[in-house]
Amino acid sequence: MLLATGISSTSASRSSRCGASPLLRHVLVVQIAVLGTTVAVMALAPSGGTAVASLWHDHGVLLAARFVLGPLAALGLGYMIHRTLQIPQTMAATGLFYIAILFVMVGEILVG
16 A cells, blocks of 8 residues: 555655755756856857857757756745645645656756
8 A cells, every 4th residue: 555644744744845945946056056157168268159149049948948847847846745735635745746856857858
């Protein structure tokens, strides 16, 4: 049986509040820092200004999709998970956790 009836919803809510959201915020900050460093290095290289302009012009939609489908969607789902655990609906929150993981995986696949 996959459903554990002895677990309280407050412990699940506490774990989502303490673990998922700060981690996702840190991931978002690191990704923005890596993006900024990459653009700065490209801009400092010889003929780097044209490379950065080409990056934004040719791949701007892909870059935006990567951020929208990756960590930003997961942050939004993290808030939904927190609200779902206040009801308490642990099975629905678990499904939302799986969806958040899929969004992050799609965002990472768009990178490479």
